[in-house]
Amino acid sequence: MPFVNPLRMLQDARSGGYCIGAFNLVDFLTLRAIVEAAEAQRSPVILQTSSASVKQLGIKALVAMARLAAGESPVPVALHLDHGTDRAVIREAIQGGYTAVMIDGSKYPLEENIARTRDVVQEAHAHGVAVEGEVGIVAGVEDDIVVRQDAAIYTTPEEALEFHRRTGVDFLAAAIGTAHGFYKVQPKLDIDTLRKLAAANPCPMVVHGGTGLPLDVVRELVRAGAAKMNVSTQIKQTYIDGLHGYIEAHRTEYNPIKLLDHARRELVAMIGEYMQVLGSAGKA
Ligand code: 13P
Numbered sequence: 001m002p003f004v005n006p007l008r009m010l011q012d013a014r015s016g017g018y019c020i021g022a023f024n025l026v027d028f029l030t031l032r033a034i035v036e037a038a039e040a041q042r043s044p045v046i047l048q049t050s051s052a053s054v055k056q057l058g059i060k061a062l063v064a065m066a067r068l069a070a071g072e073s074p075v076p077v078a079l080h081l082d083h084g085t086d087r088a089v090i091r092e093a094i095q096g097g098y099t100a101v102m103i104d105g106s107k108y109p110l111e112e113n114i115a116r117t118r119d120v121v122q123e124a125h126a127h128g129v130a131v132e133g134e135v136g137i138v139a140g141v142e143d144d145i146v147v148r149q150d151a152a153i154y155t156t157p158e159e160a161l162e163f164h165r166r167t168g169v170d171f172l173a174a175a176i177g178t179a180h181g182f183y184k185v186q187p188k189l190d191i192d193t194l195r196k197l198a199a200a201n202p203c204p205m206v207v208h209g210g211t212g213l214p215l216d217v218v219r220e221l222v223r224a225g226a227a228k229m230n231v232s233t234q235i236k237q238t239y240i241d242g243l244h245g246y247i248e249a250h251r252t253e254y255n256p257i258k259l260l261d262h263a264r265r266e267l268v269a270m271i272g273e274y275m276q277v278l279g280s281a282g283k284a
Pocket of ligand 1: 208
């Protein structure tokens with residue numbers, strides 16, 4: 001299937017009461033594992049790249065790799081730029097073939113966040129590209145974006161509505177207490193606010209910080225109306241632990257194909273489990 005714009009996927013998820021996983025890739029192996037899991041689970045999927053991955057691999061290579069994998073796949077696959085903060089990189093993604101971009105203006109005051117987001121929406125929509133915005137501030141570490149826990153600001157339904165009305169974003173990241181990276185203490189989630197945001201807002205809601213949430217909490221977030229959930233750190237951990245585990249068990253074997261294959265299989269299993277908990281399995 002050719003790449004798809006994820007908006008339709010997310011609207012279907014919203015009305016169908018399930019959630020689409022957006023998984024951050026770091027290379028071709030993680031990309032393949034995400035698509036393979038989606039095929040095994042018959043799930044729509046969003047491939048995401050952080051700005052750090054863009055710096056590492058470049059938009060052209062990322063689009064080419066993702067197009068190749070999506071083109072051979074029977075399930076719908078979207079390619080999304082996660083946490084775009086640099087306007088030039090966002091433009092490159094829009095013009096270079098991404099089907100969605102996130103403009104993260106959350107560190108700016110509301111008016112400036114609105115102005116920056118609206119500017120991206122205008123350009124992206126002219127290219128048929130969907131846009132995710134963020135209102136409120138999600139804490140934690142996401143590659144090169146670091147936000148301390150005490151700097152997090154929870155999203156209010158009024159602010160989210162105004163943000164959506166004035167920017168025209170297609171989907172919206174809500175700060176409800178989840179955080180990027182591993183949780184050092186149990187997060188204080190405001191699931192009731194997510195429920196209100198999802199009920200009041202005309203656009204699908206996004207939950208960041210999917211790694212480390214207990215599975216029953218993930219299910220509750222989906223029931224409350226999360227239509228897109230981002231998972232990144234868990235991908236990196238499973239990948240690296242998979243490599244370590246294999247190397248430790250086969251210290252004198254020098255076969256990178258077997259080593260990488262092992263890590264890929266671990267990733268496919270882990271991502272498939274997320275798709276089942278999110279309820280997107282069987283929806284493609
Ligand atoms: P985690 O790294 O906690 O899974 O968060 C991912 C994320 O929200 C990316 O935007």
